[in-house]
Amino acid sequence: MTTTRCYLANDTSSRAAGAERLAEAWSGRPEIQLIRTSSRGAFFLEPMVERDTPKGREAWFNVAPDDLPLIVGGVGGTPVAEIPFLQQQTRFTFANFGMTEPLALDEYQSRGGLKGLAAARSLSPEAIVEELRISRLRGRGGAAFPVWKKWQVAQQTKSEQKYVVANADEGDAGTYCDRMIMEGDPFRLIEGMFICARAIGATRGYIYCRYEYPAAARAMRFAIQKAREEDLLDCDDYPFDLEVVIGAGSYVCGEETALLESLEGRRGVVLAKPPYPAESGLYGKPTIVSNVLTFATIPSILARGGAWHASLGTEDSRGTMALQLGGRVKQPGLVEIPFGLTLRDVLDRFGGGMAPGSRFKAVQVGGPLGSLFPESKLDIPVCYDAFAKAGAILGHGGIVAYDDETNMVELARHFMAFTADESCGKCTPCRIGSVRGREILEHIQAGEGTAESLNLLRELGETMKATSLCALGGRASYPVLTAMEHFPNEFRSKLSAFSSQQ
Amino acid sequence: MTTRHKTQLAETLKTGRPVPPDKPNILKTLLTVQSTLGHVPANVISQIAQVLGVTDAQVAGVLSYYPDLRTQSPGRHLIRVCTGESCTANHGGLVLRAIQDCVRNVIGDSAQSERFTVERMSCAGNCAVSPTVMIDGDFCGRVSPSDVSSLLERYR
Numbered sequence: 199m200t201t202t203r204c205y206l207a208n209d210t211s212s213r214a215a216g217a218e219r220l221a222e223a224w225s226g227r228p229e230i231q232l233i234r235t236s237s238r239g240a241f242f243l244e245p246m247v248e249r250d251t252p253k254g255r256e257a258w259f260n261v262a263p264d265d266l267p268l269i270v271g272g273v274g275g276t277p278v279a280e281i282p283f284l285q286q287q288t289r290f291t292f293a294n295f296g297m298t299e300p301l302a303l304d305e306y307q308s309r310g311g312l313k314g315l316a317a318a319r320s321l322s323p324e325a326i327v328e329e330l331r332i333s334r335l336r337g338r339g340g341a342a343f344p345v346w347k348k349w350q351v352a353q354q355t356k357s358e359q360k361y362v363v364a365n366a367d368e369g370d371a372g373t374y375c376d377r378m379i380m381e382g383d384p385f386r387l388i389e390g391m392f393i394c395a396r397a398i399g400a401t402r403g404y405i406y407c408r409y410e411y412p413a414a415a416r417a418m419r420f421a422i423q424k425a426r427e428e429d430l431l432d433c434d435d436y437p438f439d440l441e442v443v444i445g446a447g448s449y450v451c452g453e454e455t456a457l458l459e460s461l462e463g464r465r466g467v468v469l470a471k472p473p474y475p476a477e478s479g480l481y482g483k484p485t486i487v488s489n490v491l492t493f494a495t496i497p498s499i500l501a502r503g504g505a506w507h508a509s510l511g512t513e514d515s516r517g518t519m520a521l522q523l524g525g526r527v528k529q530p531g532l533v534e535i536p537f538g539l540t541l542r543d544v545l546d547r548f549g550g551g552m553a554p555g556s557r558f559k560a561v562q563v564g565g566p567l568g569s570l571f572p573e574s575k576l577d578i579p580v581c582y583d584a585f586a587k588a589g590a591i592l593g594h595g596g597i598v599a600y601d602d603e604t605n606m607v608e609l610a611r612h613f614m615a616f617t618a619d620e621s622c623g624k625c626t627p628c629r630i631g632s633v634r635g636r637e638i639l640e641h642i643q644a645g646e647g648t649a650e651s652l653n654l655l656r657e658l659g660e661t662m663k664a665t666s667l668c669a670l671g672g673r674a675s676y677p678v679l680t681a682m683e684h685f686p687n688e689f690r691s692k693l694s695a696f697s698s699q700q
Numbered sequence: 701m702t703t704r705h706k707t708q709l710a711e712t713l714k715t716g717r718p719v720p721p722d723k724p725n726i727l728k729t730l731l732t733v734q735s736t737l738g739h740v741p742a743n744v745i746s747q748i749a750q751v752l753g754v755t756d757a758q759v760a761g762v763l764s765y766y767p768d769l770r771t772q773s774p775g776r777h778l779i780r781v782c783t784g785e786s787c788t789a790n791h792g793g794l795v796l797r798a799i800q801d802c803v804r805n806v807i808g809d810s811a812q813s814e815r816f817t818v819e820r821m822s823c824a825g826n827c828a829v830s831p832t833v834m835i836d837g838d839f840c841g842r843v844s845p846s847d848v849s850s851l852l853e854r855y856r
């Protein structure tokens with residue numbers, strides 16, 4: 199009997215969707231050999247099984263154990279190149295996904311990995327920063343700050359010790375691309391961090407990984423060990439070492455100063471800036487804290503040149519963005535495209551509309567600190583510039599669609615309760631304001647609110663925006679205020695009859 | 701704490717003791733203790749503080765700050781139900797209720813038992829196959845209320 203080589207993703211979400219059940223059911227079957235790869239990110243098709251054909255990979259979708267004869271017989275597969283969800287994407291950072299075994303360094307290299315590092319090795323630290331300036335890359339963690347500016351500060355700050363820290367706290371609900379990178383292409387993150395280390399003169403790096411991502415932490419540790427063994431981290435007598443550090447479930451620890459506090463083992467509370475971490479960060483030394491996706495974008499920029507990166511996207515948002523679709527869309531998954539497509543197009547072309555039987559009501563972009571968009575606001579281009587103009591944020595690229603069963607008052611309460619739970623307690627507007635906000639919304643829910651409650655919520659939101667120490671308090675009111683703005687009747691109809699008549 | 705736990709803890713703290721110039725790291729130590737004992741009992745705070753050369757208050761402060769550090773021992777199986785936005789939009793609330801009902805039926809009226817502890821969690825990063833339930837570190841996706849009893853059967 200011949201054995202058919204097939205590919206099955208080993209990513210957490212693919213396993214959760216049933217990949218593990220397939221692997222178990224088929225283990226020991228002589229007709230099939232399973233190669234466990236990263237996931238393409240078309241999660242609505244997972245578990246998806248692929249095999250090689252003379253014309254490229256073919257795939258079977260939502261596979262059940264009984265489908266084995268079809269796959270082995272080559273019956274009913276779809277060419278991967280013809281899957282619209284994937285075909286319409288522009289994949290650079292996620293180009294390897296679905297193709298390689300995540301922990302195989304040789305595969306990473308054979309698909310262009312380490313070319314960015316090779317380019318960086320031939321450049322001076324200043325020239326690396328210059329390349330990033332030309333690329334116009336902005337941080338993907340939420341604040342969208344120009345990467346080169348941070349690097350330049352860290353580079354120019356004199357210190358015998360500097361650090362590079364990857365922010366893998368990925369706390370925004372609806373986001374999972376950092377997890378995918380760490381599980382699916384860990385050497386890319388290592389390469390990006392190492393390039394940064396060379397540019398600023400750092401010899402130690404940390405990956406601050408949230409507690410909820412055990413598989414990502416395992417993959418990163420394995421990849422780091424492998425990189426060490428292959429002397430990848432020690433070339434040109436430039437010593438660099440990396441360590442994975444696990445967080446413990448605090449959302450605010452994604453904020454860079456809180457993250458560094460946590461990395462030192464303390465309570466993860468936010469510190470006032472300046473000083474910025476690039477001047478004085480971990481243990482008081484210059485530290486670059488960047489998001490995992492940001493670091494993972496850097497190898498391609500060095501390999502292809504900053505100008506290549508700057509040629510993609512819109513005026514103030516260059517390159518591609520990893521959007522993560524979730525909620526009630528029909529086709530949830532990872533979408534890497536250049537900035538600029540409208541939100542409506544993203545939802546239609548990639549999301550495939552709403553899940554069967556549900557109607558669109560609103561979409562939350564940018565996690566708990568982002569904004570709600572109703573149907574009438576979907577023509578906004580997905581890029582930092584347009585979102586900033588609309589008072590919204592793209593954040594880490596999470597897009598969660600809600601259907602018409604969604605109760606907006608409850609959703610608003612959920613967001614305020616989240617902030618109340620997660621506030622680090624350092625500044626009063628966030629610590630007290632979020633609790634008051636939650637209470638007001640609970641009053642409204644209980645039918646005890648008055649028109650005054652809505653005014654109070656607005657006023658509270660404005661105060662929190664203006665006076666909070668970090669964006670948790672500063673942006674916590676956005677989902678609430680945008681819900682009130684776009685669905686006013688839902689709030690009004692909950693107010694006590696007495697006051698609404700007045 | 702059982703004697704076995706005491707030896708395990710002593711062993712953990714011995715290997716976890718910071719070697720200069722490494723600075724004592726309270727969070728890291730607590731996570732290591734938790735992975736050994738399953739939780740961090742309040743009565744080991746002083747011992748940890750002593751080993752790290754910090755105050756009891758500093759250790760207690762870190763222990764109480766982080767949601768993933770637990771001072772109570774959980775049941776044999778820890779069930780965490782995601783209440784993040786994507787899971788909620790996909791009726792994760794019904795899954796949570798089904799789990800609570802099921803656990804109650806199995807064990808009596810408390811949702812906390814020797815066999816199961818049920819908790820809510822915020823986004824698990826598994827949104828594309830939501831709703832998500834995490835049991836002992838295993839992720840389950842697209843969970844519907846009707847799956848719950850057979851799912852829990854697998855965890856005795």
Ligand SMILES: Cc1cc2nc3c(=O)[nH]c(=O)nc-3n(C[C@H](O)[C@H](O)[C@H](O)COP(=O)(O)O)c2cc1C
Pocket residue numbers: 336337338339340341342343365366367368369370449450451452453454455487488489490492493668669670
């Ligand atoms: C409450 C809060 C939570 C945050 N969570 C994250 C996070 O989970 N991941 C992340 O990369 N950045 C997060 N950030 C942004 C970081 O403070 C920081 O701007 C970012 O890590 C810098 O990386 P970048 O330049 O690559 O965007 C958060 C910010 C705030 C205020």
Ligand code: FES
Pocket residue numbers: 371372373782783784785786787788822823824825826827830831832
């Ligand atoms: S919202 Fe539940 S996994 Fe993200």
